[in-house]
Amino acid sequence: MTNKTQTAIDFEDEYDVIIVGAGPGGSIAARDCAERGLKTLVIERRAELGTPVRCGEGLGEAWMKIADIEYDSDWCKRETKGAVVYPPNEKSLKIDPENKGYVIERKIFEKKLAEQAGRKGAKYMLKTRAKRAIVEENEDGEKEVKGIVVENDEGEEKEYRAKIVIAADGVDSKIARSAGLNTSNPIKDMDSGYEYEMTNLSFTEEDSKYIHIWLGNDISPGGYVWAFFKDKDVANVGIGINPPKAEKSAKQYLDEWIRNHPEYFEDAVVTEKKGGGIPLGEPIEKPYMNGLMVIGDAAHMVNPIHGGGMGQAMESARIAAEIAQKAIEKEDYSAEVLSEFSEIWWEKRGNQLKDIQKVRNFAESLTDKDLNKLREIIGEDEVLDLVDASNLKKFVKLFKGSPKIAMKAAKHLR
Amino acid sequence: MSLELNQEKCLACGGCVSLCPKDALEIKNGELTINHDKCVKCGTCVKFCPVKALKINK
Numbered sequence: 001m002t003n004k005t006q007t008a009i010d011f012e013d014e015y016d017v018i019i020v021g022a023g024p025g026g027s028i029a030a031r032d033c034a035e036r037g038l039k040t041l042v043i044e045r046r047a048e049l050g051t052p053v054r055c056g057e058g059l060g061e062a063w064m065k066i067a068d069i070e071y072d073s074d075w076c077k078r079e080t081k082g083a084v085v086y087p088p089n090e091k092s093l094k095i096d097p098e099n100k101g102y103v104i105e106r107k108i109f110e111k112k113l114a115e116q117a118g119r120k121g122a123k124y125m126l127k128t129r130a131k132r133a134i135v136e137e138n139e140d141g142e143k144e145v146k147g148i149v150v151e152n153d154e155g156e157e158k159e160y161r162a163k164i165v166i167a168a169d170g171v172d173s174k175i176a177r178s179a180g181l182n183t184s185n186p187i188k189d190m191d192s193g194y195e196y197e198m199t200n201l202s203f204t205e206e207d208s209k210y211i212h213i214w215l216g217n218d219i220s221p222g223g224y225v226w227a228f229f230k231d232k233d234v235a236n237v238g239i240g241i242n243p244p245k246a247e248k249s250a251k252q253y254l255d256e257w258i259r260n261h262p263e264y265f266e267d268a269v270v271t272e273k274k275g276g277g278i279p280l281g282e283p284i285e286k287p288y289m290n291g292l293m294v295i296g297d298a299a300h301m302v303n304p305i306h307g308g309g310m311g312q313a314m315e316s317a318r319i320a321a322e323i324a325q326k327a328i329e330k331e332d333y334s335a336e337v338l339s340e341f342s343e344i345w346w347e348k349r350g351n352q353l354k355d356i357q358k359v360r361n362f363a364e365s366l367t368d369k370d371l372n373k374l375r376e377i378i379g380e381d382e383v384l385d386l387v388d389a390s391n392l393k394k395f396v397k398l399f400k401g402s403p404k405i406a407m408k409a410a411k412h413l414r
Numbered sequence: 415m416s417l418e419l420n421q422e423k424c425l426a427c428g429g430c431v432s433l434c435p436k437d438a439l440e441i442k443n444g445e446l447t448i449n450h451d452k453c454v455k456c457g458t459c460v461k462f463c464p465v466k467a468l469k470i471n472k
C-alpha cells in the first residue's frame with residue numbers, strides 16, 4: 001500500500017494506474033492493482049456508484065470465483081437454480097445446470113466492490129468525467145497514453161498523469177477512442193435493451209427460483225425477453241432486440257409482450273425503468289496500445305448469445321491488473337509489454353466469445369417455426385453447450401431429421 | 415433538419431454513443447448531449463434508442 005499524505009477528497013497529480021469507470025470491471029481492476037501495490041486512482045463520472053442501472057443483474061457463481069468475490073447477502077438478492085426457456089409456442093424447457101447463479105442488486109454490488117478496492121488503497125474520484133486521454137509521442141515517435149484530462153470542480157481542465165491507463169468506461173467508452181483506438185460499434189452489433197423492475201408479480205414460488213427466457217422473432221427480433229427474480233414476486237423483466245431487425249423500439253416490444261401476459265403482470269407494479277446498449281459484436285482484437293488497456297464492455301467483451309458482460313469485465317480487469325504490475329516493474333508501458341494482457345485474455349475468454357458469435361449467427365437465422373422444432377430436438381445439455389459454444393460439431397448431426405435447421409447449423413456452427 | 419432529443423424520456427443509458435459514426439454524442443453530467451456541428455443526421459442512434467427519445471426533425 002502507498003503512503004497516504006492526503007484525505008479522501010485530495011488527489012495527487014501522478015499515479016501508477018488510472019482507471020476510468022467504476023463499474024464491475026473498473027473496481028475489480030482497482031482492487032487488484034492496489035493489492036499489487038500500485039498507486040491507483042479511479043475516475044468515475046457518476047455521483048453515485050451503480051446508478052442508473054443498465055443491467056438484468058444476473059451473475060453466475062462461476063464468475064464470482066473468477067473475480068474472487070464472495071457471496072454477500074447485501075447484494076446477492078436471490079439464488080437462481082437454472083433457466084426456463086420458452087420457444088415461440090411457449091412449450092418451455094427447464095434447465096438445471098450444476099452451476100448456480102444469483103440475481104444481484106448492482107447499486108449495492110458496485111459500491112461494495114469500490115469499498116473493497118478502497119480498503120486495499122485505491123482512490124476514487126467521483127462526479128468527474130474523463131474528457132480524454134493525454135496522448136504524447138514517446139521516444140520511438142509513437143503515440144503513448146500518459147494520463148487523463150478531467151474537468152475539475154472549478155470547471156477547469158486538469159491533467160492526471162499515469163504510467164498506465166485502464167479504460168473500463170463501459171458501452172459508451174470514449175477514452176480509447178480519444179487515444180485513437182476504434183471502439184465504436186456498428187448497429188447490427190448493438191442490441192437495444194429495456195427493462196422494468198417489477199413487484200407483486202404472479203409467478204409461482206418455484207418459477208421464481210429460475211430465470212425465464214422467452215424467444216421469438218415476433219416478440220423480440222434478434223434477442224429475447226427475460227425475467228430475473230430478486231424475490232419471489234420481484235423481478236427484472238426486460239428485453240433485448242437487434243435494431244436492424246426491429247420495426248419498433250425495445251420498449252414497445254416489451255410493453256406489447258407484457259400486455260399479452262396478464263397472467264403474470266395484472267397485479268404487478270413497476271418500481272424502476274432501466275435501459276442500455278449491449279455490444280454483441282466481436283471483441284476489440286487489440287484492446288491495448290502504448291500506455292493503455294481496455295477492458296469489459298468498452299472492449300465489447302460480452303457473451304453475444306445472452307448479453308451478459310459483468311463476469312467478462314471483471315475477468316479482464318484481473319488480467320489487466322496483473323500485466324499493469326508487470327509493466328510497472330519493468331518500467332516499460334509499451335504496447336509490446338501490454339499485449340500480454342490481450343494474449344492471455346483471448347486465450348482464456350476471447351476465443352470462446354468468438355465461437356459464441358457463431359451460435360449467435362445460427363440463432364439469428366432461425367425462424368419461429370425452427371425455434372419450436374428445436375425445442376423438440378434438443379435438451380438441457382445441448383442448450384448449455386450452445387450458450388458456451390462447446391461441442392458445436394455435434395449439432396449438424398443432431399439436426400439430421402430437420403434439414404432446414406441442419407443446413408443453418410452447417411453454415412454457422414463450424 | 416436536426417436531431418432532437420427528448421431529455422424527459424432519455425434514460426442516459428449511453429447505448430447510442432458508440433454507434434455514432436461522427437462521435438457527436440456523449441453522456442455529460444448524467445445526460446445525453448448532442449454535438450450538432452458533428453451530427454450528420456444519419457439516424458443510427460434513432461434506430462437504436464430503446465425508448466424513442468431521439469428523432470430527426472424534418
Ligand SMILES: Cc1cc2nc3c(=O)[nH]c(=O)nc-3n(C[C@H](O)[C@H](O)[C@H](O)COP(=O)(O)OP(=O)(O)OC[C@H]3O[C@@H](n4cnc5c(N)ncnc54)[C@H](O)[C@@H]3O)c2cc1C
Pocket residue numbers: 020021022023024025026043044045046050054055056057058059128129130131168169170171172173174175193194195238274275276277278295296297298302307308309310311313
Ligand atoms: C439491459 C441490459 C441488461 C443486461 N443484463 C446483464 C446481466 O443480466 N448480466 C450480466 O452479466 N450483464 C448484463 N448486461 C451487461 C452488463 O451490464 C455489462 O456488461 C457490464 O456492466 C460491463 O461492465 P463494465 O465495468 O465494463 O462497464 P460499466 O458497468 O458500464 O461501467 C462503466 C463505468 O464507467 C463510467 N464512465 C463511462 N465513461 C466515463 C468517463 N468518460 N469518465 C468517467 N467515468 C466514465 C460509467 O459511469 C460507469 O460507471 C446487461 C446490459 C444491459 C444494457
